[in-house]
Amino acid sequence: xxxxxxxxxxxxxxxxxxxxxxxxxxxxxxxxxxxxxxxxxxxxxxxxxxxxxxxxxxxxxxxxxxxxxxxxxxxxxxxxxxxxxxxxxxxxxxxxxxxxxxxxxxxxxxxxxxxxxxxxxxxxxxxxxxxxxxxxxxxxxxxxxxxxxxxxxxxxxxxxxxxxxxxxxxxxxxxxxxxxxxxxxxxxxxxxxxxxxxxxxxxxxxxxxxxxxxxxxxxxxxxxxxxxxxxxxxxxxxxxxxxxxxxxxxxxxxxxxxxxxxxxxxxxxxxxxxxxxxxxxxxxxxxxxxxxxxxxxxxxxxxxxxxxxxxxxxxx
Amino acid sequence: xxxxxxxxxxxxxxxxxxxxxxxxxxxxxxxxxxxxxxxxxxxxxxxxxxxxxxxxxxxxxxxxxxxxxxxxxxxxxxxxxxxxxxxxxxxxxxxxxxxxxxxxxxxxxxxxxxxxxxxxxxxxxxxxxxxxxxxxxxxxxxxxxxxxxxxxxxxxxxxxxxxxxxxxxxxxxxxxxxxxxxxxxxxxxxxxxxxxxxxxxxxxxxxxxxxxxxxxxxxxxxxxxxxxxxxxxxxxxxxxxxxxxxxxxxxxxxxxxxxxxxxxxxxxxxxxxxxxxxxx
Numbered sequence: 001x002x003x004x005x006x007x008x009x010x011x012x013x014x015x016x017x018x019x020x021x022x023x024x025x026x027x028x029x030x031x032x033x034x035x036x037x038x039x040x041x042x043x044x045x046x047x048x049x050x051x052x053x054x055x056x057x058x059x060x061x062x063x064x065x066x067x068x069x070x071x072x073x074x075x076x077x078x079x080x081x082x083x084x085x086x087x088x089x090x091x092x093x094x095x096x097x098x099x100x101x102x103x104x105x106x107x108x109x110x111x112x113x114x115x116x117x118x119x120x121x122x123x124x125x126x127x128x129x130x131x132x133x134x135x136x137x138x139x140x141x142x143x144x145x146x147x148x149x150x151x152x153x154x155x156x157x158x159x160x161x162x163x164x165x166x167x168x169x170x171x172x173x174x175x176x177x178x179x180x181x182x183x184x185x186x187x188x189x190x191x192x193x194x195x196x197x198x199x200x201x202x203x204x205x206x207x208x209x210x211x212x213x214x215x216x217x218x219x220x221x222x223x224x225x226x227x228x229x230x231x232x233x234x235x236x237x238x239x240x241x242x243x244x245x246x247x248x249x250x251x252x253x254x255x256x257x258x259x260x261x262x263x264x265x266x267x268x269x270x271x272x273x274x275x276x277x278x279x280x281x282x283x284x285x286x287x288x289x290x291x292x293x294x295x296x297x298x299x300x301x302x303x304x305x306x307x308x309x310x311x312x313x314x315x316x
Numbered sequence: 317x318x319x320x321x322x323x324x325x326x327x328x329x330x331x332x333x334x335x336x337x338x339x340x341x342x343x344x345x346x347x348x349x350x351x352x353x354x355x356x357x358x359x360x361x362x363x364x365x366x367x368x369x370x371x372x373x374x375x376x377x378x379x380x381x382x383x384x385x386x387x388x389x390x391x392x393x394x395x396x397x398x399x400x401x402x403x404x405x406x407x408x409x410x411x412x413x414x415x416x417x418x419x420x421x422x423x424x425x426x427x428x429x430x431x432x433x434x435x436x437x438x439x440x441x442x443x444x445x446x447x448x449x450x451x452x453x454x455x456x457x458x459x460x461x462x463x464x465x466x467x468x469x470x471x472x473x474x475x476x477x478x479x480x481x482x483x484x485x486x487x488x489x490x491x492x493x494x495x496x497x498x499x500x501x502x503x504x505x506x507x508x509x510x511x512x513x514x515x516x517x518x519x520x521x522x523x524x525x526x527x528x529x530x531x532x533x534x535x536x537x538x539x540x541x542x543x544x545x546x547x548x549x550x551x552x553x554x555x556x557x558x559x560x561x562x563x564x565x566x567x568x569x570x571x572x573x574x575x576x577x578x579x580x581x582x583x584x585x586x587x588x589x590x591x592x593x594x595x596x
């Protein structure tokens with residue numbers, strides 16, 4: 001049973017609760033027929049609701065408090081994870097985690113944004129909003145991976161780079177720009193997965209790679225719908241319209257030629273069955289890694305630069 | 317009833333203030349000084365009293381930077397399309413049309429070949445007047461092509477930035493221009509060709525988080541606002557007033573993100589000096 005429920009999930013959750021209650025009675029009464037009918041009904045309802053989500057509702061799903069985060073995926077699909085800390089300059093940024101790990105027989109460097117589950121852990125993780133030292137730690141780890149010839153997997157899930165005073169003093173913009181620059185010609189395969197929120201430069205700062213995957217119920221754009229609403233509509237009330245206008249869901253980004261592949265999630269979102277969700281991702285990661293392994297490094301870099309070079313639309 | 321009554325209007329009301337001939341006089345945003353356009357031009361669009369640097373367009377900047385008659389513009393006709401069919405309070409394609417009409421520009425950056433004191437370079441300058449100098453597909457692509465041109469023709473690259481960041485109306489495609497331009501700069505760097513970035517007021521958001529901060533040498537104009545997040549957002553986040561001079565060019569120099577702060581009237585000579593040291 002999910003702890004947190006979004007408005008549009010309510011009818012489903014209510015029905016599920018009813019079924020649970022009936023099961024308790026079913027020890028004394030034979031109501032298995034009724035239960036079966038209700039189960040079919042809830043399945044239909046799920047399909048109807050989740051297949052008809054608006055863009056804003058998908059944004060809400062991407063932010064679902066029960067959604068798996070980077071460390072959940074690492075712990076579910078990888079082994080021997082050794083977390084490495086610090087940028088060797090200022091401190092260890094808790095909003096980005098990373099380290100070597102095994103994915104089946106592959107040894108990879110895995111790096112991702114990390115959010116917290118409750119107030120305390122969210123404060124510890126700064127709500128998944130990195131400071132410059134987070135991006136610099138990520139770059140240090142990526143260079144380490146390149147040194148030892150290990151492929152890199154990055155997981156994106158951030159409401160944005162932290163807009164703080166000290167972040168500016170320490171060069172938030174420079175740290176992101178440097179990562180884009182360095183990641184574009186790093187001599188190892190890089191796979192990027194958007195696992196939750198992909199908010200602007202804060203997400204892209206660890207998001208340059210050879211394959212860009214996006215989980216089904218996530219968003220990725222130049223700005224969050226709320227901020228977009230506040231700037232263009234001069235009010236916070238147009239987030240739904242902003243989400244529609246920004247075209248920020250996985251199918252949108254596939255159509256725009258920005259991502260390569262959508263990673264399917266269990267019906268209702270990755271949080272409904274985190275293990276199944278992680279297993280699907282694992283299968284796809286292994287498949288993509290195998291393909292990238294076959295490409296020679298200089299060709300890989302050339303293709304990576306070309307890939308981003310093609311993005312955009314104009315007339316002349 | 318009033319016992320006093322003005323028999324006739326003794327004070328003439330001026331029906332309309334006489335306008336100064338269009339654009340002849342400008343008021344300095346720094347100190348309020350009124351300066352004549354001719355004088356302003358002679359002063360490289362800076363205030364004689366307080367050194368305030370006026371925001372200027374690409375045309376003016378290139379006149380300051382590039383040898384007379386040497387500039388050959390590239391990709392002049394490139395225009396944005398409303399690929400997402402984006403509508404806020406206004407449809408994006410109308411916004412583009414209006415901006416083109418108002419500014420006489422096709423988008424927010426002008427790029428081309430030119431000479432700086434005889435040194436052949438590839439040069440670009442941004443226009444803040446075109447949708448806040450925002451970077452969408454056109455800016456990204458033009459900058460990327462300018463970088464390619466510099467690499468292939470082995471000329472140093474100079475880009476003068478002035479931008480509010482990535483253009484929202486092109487969604488994630490705008491964001492990808494950060495990666496596109498940075499990746500091309502990595503190629504340029506691997507080819508050992510110098511890139512000088514000049515940051516003018518304001519340079520924020522996605523442009524700062526990509527090519528503006530990636531110069532082999534970063535130069536800023538005095539007082540220019542340079543940063544990632546805008547000051548208003550930061551103020552909201554921390555719930556306190558921001559310190560004096562926060563995110564200004566001098567602040568960036570102090571924190572190590574620009575090599576120097578250079579007055580606009582010395583920009584051309586400074587770039588020439590640098591290029592002669594590292595390139596010629």
